Amino acid sequence: MSLLPTKATHRQTREFNVRLVLRCLYDLGPVSRAEIARRTHLTRTTVSDVVAGLLDEELVEEVGRGPSSGGKAPILLRVVPDARLVIGLDLGEEAFTGALVDLRGTIHHEERIAIEGRDGTAALGLVYRLVERMLERAERPLLGIGVGTPGVIDTAGGVIRWAVNLDWQDLALASLLERRFGLPVQVVNDCRAAALAIYAFGATGSRPANLIAVKAGKGVGAGIVMGGELVHGDGYGAGEIGHVVVVEDGDPCRCGRRGCLETVASAHAIMDHLEGPGTDHGSDDSEATLDQAREAFERGDARVQSVVLSAGRYLGGAIAAMIGAMDIHRVVLHGSVTTFGEPWVASVRERVGQRTLGLLASDVDISVADSGSNLAVLGASALLMTSQLGLSLTR
Ligand SMILES: [Zn+2]
Numbered sequence: 078m079s080l081l082p083t084k085a086t087h088r089q090t091r092e093f094n095v096r097l098v099l100r101c102l103y104d105l106g107p108v109s110r111a112e113i114a115r116r117t118h119l120t121r122t123t124v125s126d127v128v129a130g131l132l133d134e135e136l137v138e139e140v141g142r143g144p145s146s147g148g149k150a151p152i153l154l155r156v157v158p159d160a161r162l163v164i165g166l167d168l169g170e171e172a173f174t175g176a177l178v179d180l181r182g183t184i185h186h187e188e189r190i191a192i193e194g195r196d197g198t199a200a201l202g203l204v205y206r207l208v209e210r211m212l213e214r215a216e217r218p219l220l221g222i223g224v225g226t227p228g229v230i231d232t233a234g235g236v237i238r239w240a241v242n243l244d245w246q247d248l249a250l251a252s253l254l255e256r257r258f259g260l261p262v263q264v265v266n267d268c269r270a271a272a273l274a275i276y277a278f279g280a281t282g283s284r285p286a287n288l289i290a291v292k293a294g295k296g297v298g299a300g301i302v303m304g305g306e307l308v309h310g311d312g313y314g315a316g317e318i319g320h321v322v323v324v325e326d327g328d329p330c331r332c333g334r335r336g337c338l339e340t341v342a343s344a345h346a347i348m349d350h351l352e353g354p355g356t357d358h359g360s361d362d363s364e365a366t367l368d369q370a371r372e373a374f375e376r377g378d379a380r381v382q383s384v385v386l387s388a389g390r391y392l393g394g395a396i397a398a399m400i401g402a403m404d405i406h407r408v409v410l411h412g413s414v415t416t417f418g419e420p421w422v423a424s425v426r427e428r429v430g431q432r433t434l435g436l437l438a439s440d441v442d443i444s445v446a447d448s449g450s451n452l453a454v455l456g457a458s459a460l461l462m463t464s465q466l467g468l469s470l471t472r
Pocket of ligand 1: 319320321330331332333334337339
């Protein structure tokens with residue numbers, strides 16, 4: 078005998094069916110009701126009922142008729158791309174970005190607020206302000222808020238365990254935002270979010286089942302998608318390669334140890350090696366300095382070339398270890414260091430080739446993500462869409 082009340086069971090079944098139909102429409106649309114029934118193994122009556130509900134909610138629309146297979150040509154349906162919007166936030170290290178993202182990952186509106194050294198409660202105030210601004214601009218129903226942020230994040234609980242630059246420890250950001258704005262919230266580490274964004278919206282053609290996205294920016298970190306699922310790890314630290322020590326007694330790292338990958342492979346590390354450690358690459362200077370380094374690099378300045386290519390080789394070594402552990406063939410690089418272009422990517426590739434078993438290395442495809450799209454915003458939004466609508470963004 079079931080312990081669940083029948084009503085709850087019915088509701089759960091219905092919710093499951095709605096998610097199944099929506100997922101099918103999202104992945105395959107435009108598609109007919111009959112085709113949905115075939116793919117989902119639901120009865121035609123169930124599919125028709127579910128679709129009627131989705132049409133009422135204006136999540137789905139009819140878009141003409143498909144080819145006839147003898148009888149009357151079937152009506153085709155698809156998910157309306159901007160039927161719902163998600164507020165996507167990227168709590169970056171220098172600025173917070175807020176955006177309104179639709180169901181296909183198109184950004185409808187975007188705003189940036191400089192952090193200017195704010196942390197703790199003041200930084201939280203900035204997050205609230207950004208959400209309020211997005212609420213004012215939203216012209217479609219909102220699904221919720223997706224937050225991508227650096228640091229160690231308990232995504233299931235929506236808790237920021239540790240975000241060093243914002244001075245947040247065990248901050249229950251999801252419940253704070255849920256209570257304040259009455260919307261569902263997902264919080265995810267920005268490197269994990271980026272992996273999800275590349276997986277969900279970045280791939281053209283068929284999605285790879287497995288993917289490693291490696292960020293080489295101010296910090297270094299990776300996000301891993303395996304079997305279509307975002308890997309979080311036992312302690313939500315999967316992909317935290319930036320603080321693995323790679324140089325014995327190396328330079329001091331902001332985490333308190335010495336010789337972490339971040340001290341040799343990040344944008345910060347490149348600046349430090351060019352200007353001497355301890356130089357302040359504070360907010361507005363850092364981009365200018367990185368631009369200057371890039372110009373010197375492109376002019377063929379030997380010292381800059383040596384530092385940048387060495388950064389690439391260190392990153393390649395870390396990627397080789399991940400490939401060795403997981404045998405993932407698709408690697409996508411992103412972050413400000415990727416602007417050093419092909420010579421830097423070649424140094425990453427070369428080291429991966431040298432440090433990986435030949436059989437594994439031969440099929441590895443290392444590329445750079447399209448710049449210009451905010452991967453943390455898109456990935457956090459994708460996670461929210463998955464949780465709310467069951468869209469197959471991580472499958
Ligand atoms: Zn470290």
